[in-house]
Amino acid sequence: MDIPFDSWHKAIYLRHSQRKYSGEIPDDEVTERIERVCNEFRPFPGARAVLVRDPAKEVFKGAVGEFFYKVTQTPYYITFIGDMNSSNVQSVMGYLGEGVILEATALGLNTCWVGGFYRPEEVLKQINLEEGERVLGITPIGYSKEESDRVGVSSKQYRRKDLSNLIISGDADESWVKTAVEAARIAPSAGNRQPWRFDIDEDSITVSTNSRRRDFRVSRRLDCGISMLHIELGALVSGVKGSWEFLEHPEVARYRIN
Numbered sequence: 001m002d003i004p005f006d007s008w009h010k011a012i013y014l015r016h017s018q019r020k021y022s023g024e025i026p027d028d029e030v031t032e033r034i035e036r037v038c039n040e041f042r043p044f045p046g047a048r049a050v051l052v053r054d055p056a057k058e059v060f061k062g063a064v065g066e067f068f069y070k071v072t073q074t075p076y077y078i079t080f081i082g083d084m085n086s087s088n089v090q091s092v093m094g095y096l097g098e099g100v101i102l103e104a105t106a107l108g109l110n111t112c113w114v115g116g117f118y119r120p121e122e123v124l125k126q127i128n129l130e131e132g133e134r135v136l137g138i139t140p141i142g143y144s145k146e147e148s149d150r151v152g153v154s155s156k157q158y159r160r161k162d163l164s165n166l167i168i169s170g171d172a173d174e175s176w177v178k179t180a181v182e183a184a185r186i187a188p189s190a191g192n193r194q195p196w197r198f199d200i201d202e203d204s205i206t207v208s209t210n211s212r213r214r215d216f217r218v219s220r221r222l223d224c225g226i227s228m229l230h231i232e233l234g235a236l237v238s239g240v241k242g243s244w245e246f247l248e249h250p251e252v253a254r255y256r257i258n
């Protein structure tokens, strides 16, 4: 599947995490487009997304805290499944899952990456896994309960680190680099920890993670995979194509322009 980079890049700036839903079921055309992106957006091996068109029932858990409210009344949810024998499974999962989330956002649907506060055993009652696979995260998908929180209406955005704290070498003077790292800067991450760091070279951007710690029950490499897609979307809307090379810790991957 070719990346619809214009609409996904716009969606970066429209998306926010939404946890309270109206229960309204998306119409057939919207649902089919979500099914299609789940089935067809497979940029790298080792990860897949599956739409669950049944009520989430006991799937979402609650916890008291700034970010982790319980998800309620979502009509559908999407599971993000990784093949744990595949190298780079976490970063590939982040990249692929974020593609699905941005397509949903472009269709006017609200979402929320959920890595910790759900019950995997309940998810497993509704999907089938192949050997070696694990659910690495899920997202509710539907319309927010409050009109003011809907995609395109809300201007809600969490605080993000300054680019000066994220760029470890090089600078973002070139216009494609600026668009790319700005898009990556506002990516979502577990607990809003923003673990991505960037090394900028003449023809490449390298994404690294700031630690090996796995708090919020989510690998930082998964967050970095999300920021990788945002980098690529920023490059593509600037007319710059490239490709990814996966790297060893603390580096995650390098986007080198063609």
Ligand SMILES: Cc1cc2nc3c(=O)[nH]c(=O)nc-3n(C[C@H](O)[C@H](O)[C@H](O)COP(=O)(O)O)c2cc1C
Residues within 6 Å of the ligand: 015, 016, 017, 018, 019, 067, 068, 069, 112, 113, 114, 115, 116, 117, 118, 137, 157, 158, 187, 188, 189, 190, 191, 192, 218, 222, 223, 226
């Ligand atoms: C991989 C990942 C896992 C997350 N897990 C949870 C979660 O378990 N529960 C939750 O309420 N929010 C979760 N979030 C949402 C983050 O808290 C949210 O993305 C971050 O605070 C930034 O806010 P925004 O998405 O509205 O921009 C997760 C986000 C990511 C990317």
